Amino acid sequence: MNNNEEKATPVIAVEHLKKTFGKNEVLKDISENVYDGQVICLIGPSGAGKSTFLRCLNLLDKPTAGKVFFEGDELTALDDQNLDQLRQQMGMVFQNFNLFPHKSVLENLKLAPMKVKGMTEEDATQLAQKLLQQVGLADKAEAFPNNLSGGQQQRVAIARALAMNPKVMLFDEPTSALDPEMVGEVLKVMQDLATEGMTMVVVTHEMGFAKNVANQVWFMADGYIQETNSPQEFFAHPQTERAQDFLAKIL
Numbered sequence: 001m002n003n004n005e006e007k008a009t010p011v012i013a014v015e016h017l018k019k020t021f022g023k024n025e026v027l028k029d030i031s032e033n034v035y036d037g038q039v040i041c042l043i044g045p046s047g048a049g050k051s052t053f054l055r056c057l058n059l060l061d062k063p064t065a066g067k068v069f070f071e072g073d074e075l076t077a078l079d080d081q082n083l084d085q086l087r088q089q090m091g092m093v094f095q096n097f098n099l100f101p102h103k104s105v106l107e108n109l110k111l112a113p114m115k116v117k118g119m120t121e122e123d124a125t126q127l128a129q130k131l132l133q134q135v136g137l138a139d140k141a142e143a144f145p146n147n148l149s150g151g152q153q154q155r156v157a158i159a160r161a162l163a164m165n166p167k168v169m170l171f172d173e174p175t176s177a178l179d180p181e182m183v184g185e186v187l188k189v190m191q192d193l194a195t196e197g198m199t200m201v202v203v204t205h206e207m208g209f210a211k212n213v214a215n216q217v218w219f220m221a222d223g224y225i226q227e228t229n230s231p232q233e234f235f236a237h238p239q240t241e242r243a244q245d246f247l248a249k250i251l
């Protein structure tokens with residue numbers, strides 16, 4: 001990270017975040033910043049709390065303690081209505097696509113811009129078509145999700161998130177549910193987004209993507225972010241024993 005980034009207001013700032021479910025302390029004390037244009041890959045063993053952390057960033061999960069800021073505004077201090085406004089600026093893509101099954105691809109993309117932003121149908125259609133082109137699915141506007149491959153559905157889900165013109169995109173294992181031959185087409189769309197300067201936090205097991213696209217790798221285990229580093233450093237010289245063990249198992 002250079003000095004300019006350090007002085008800028010982070011897009012997302014997390015201070016002493018804690019999240020417990022009953023007696024299960026999932027996130028113990030996390031403080032990290034995400035800066036404009038950064039691509040963060042969050043990696044770590046299953047059950048480490050990666051999904052919970054991502055869901056705490058937009059308050060889909062309510063932190064037990066600590067603060068989350070979005071562009072300087074404290075999300076953890078907002079009422080639901082104001083929270084919704086800021087949440088719209090954080091696109092989220094899940095493992096299982098979560099498209100509306102009874103709506104066409106075009107309708108999936110138009111819904112939120114029209115309902116939430118009050119966009120006209122004409123503008124929403126234009127935007128949807130532009131985004132479908134961007135993810136390589138211009139010819140699928142009238143298709144229904146069930147008639148698309150997993151890779152195509154996930155690209156629609158990305159386009160749908162982009163339709164709200166988010167400032168940051170949160171991805172939770174976006175390729176984990178895909179057949180291997182479809183992983184590449186989704187990673188390509190994500191790589192293009194990164195190249196265009198989108199700020200992204202990506203939970204992934206795709207180490208190639210982390211190596212090639214991320215600016216920073218955050219390694220999470222046992223409720224903490226154990227280390228943050230450039231992908232080059234992280235993969236060549238993991239600092240903690242926990243990360244060394246993890247990499248030894250997967251590489």
Ligand code: ADP
Binds near residue numbers: 044048050
């Ligand atoms: P990861 O994404 O790294 O695999 P998760 O964030 O999904 O990890 O889960 C971390 C821990 O939190 C697990 O022990 C899981 O059982 C628990 N957990 C996650 N969500 C909930 C929930 N809604 N209610 C209770 N426990 C949960």
Ligand code: MG
Binds near residue numbers: 051
């Ligand atoms: Mg998870």
